[in-house]
Amino acid sequence: MKIALIGLGTTGKIVAEFLVKEQALSVVLCRKNSPDAGKDLSEILHRPYMAVPVETIDNLEETLVKYKPDVLIDFSSPSFLRENLTTLARCNVNVVTAVTGYTQMDIKRAKVLARKQKFGVVFAPNITRGVNVMLLMAQIAAILQPDYDFQVIDENHRNKKDSPSGTAEKIATAIMKGLGKRSDEDELVPIHSIRAGDITGRHKVLACGLYDQIEITHTAFSRKAYAEGAYKAACFILGKTGLYEMKDVYGLGNYTCAKERFGDATELPLSNAYA
Template structure:
């Protein structure tokens, strides 16, 4: 039985809580909200619209105290960047593993998080988009950038109007995958060169699309989330993956997608030889 603590009970956090409550192999032992949230003190069931769970939502200003009390194996954080950075320091120092689904970090923030795992010897997985489908999409895009390195790439993404970061962390990660593929194939590409168009409108959950255009044809690779439950299912994979792990990981590690890319590199090199 894996004991899990959840930080953040926004739209995605609620879906994760619902799924975790139904698992027989995972026990949701505690849930935290921000210090200013009106959810503090309420039963989780009231927030996720189920029967009472016996889990009272607590404030992160007492995070260390309560982690000692509940002793989770994994902390899942879907809050805000500044809060997650603070939470990660506490969690890492306590040598508890962590799934971070929060977006909006810059490169320096991510380096700080990665350094925490090296200093404190815990495991952290950073997943700006935790859905399995979009991570498969990233592999497809990277493969395409290697094989069609003379084509033009353009990313577009759309999310609900309340999403703060723009472009999304997922779009930035897709751009990075494209850049790495192009550089590997010998094309000179600088960071930030791949254009990204971002739209914030209505209640759209998430859609990412990559347009790949050559002189005579066009390829489109896209992914769209219809339900936030897909984020919760991805979280389950990440939680299970982190058991007894030390180090900094991404969703590609969970799905062993790096091996797919590595095999392609070897195959491409063999073709050249």
């Protein structure tokens, strides 16, 4: 498998190193007029020569034809996919995007294009396995304790642009579904965002009753967790068509909870936590 990568921020550089070790990275893409254009990746990461060129997206289609990546991993910004999804589809390059900030219209457009052009896209704002397990746990807590007050705390590094994070919003949606409420209702689950220092990523669910409190926390100790998740998603989407999420990558899409264990014979599909 040959992978192209765009987005060499703090996390993107760690992803790049991870992909090099997996012998999967064939080219790194950068913005027009980037000072990194024309360099070898080793010059940017301050490593021995890697033979991974850095190319601008000025002539994206020409670059994709030249390096023939199977999958592109995106750690840049929503604008890249908005502007270049059609080109990627035309070149038959599947996509894993770990970017947050997409609109519902962006996702709908990708779904339609993936179906028409027969290529694959993974939308992965919640890219680690631990976060995906946390989504299920949060919904289960809401199912079992619907009379509790739920809050989400979203902690990330000072340079993270979106606040709240896409992951925090996913967690809040999972709780809302567990409570049997729509995400467009007035009483949304409150999200408290903290942007400070170099916090790698921590999300916490507080479920508070009158006499006790439940806490569900996911903490990323290293950005390698994101790199590992991105690579796993790339392996998953290789050769597939259609739109997917990380729940599909980790095999959590069909996870169900038998509500009869808690006094009701109805099965609840927890895959809807990823709406």
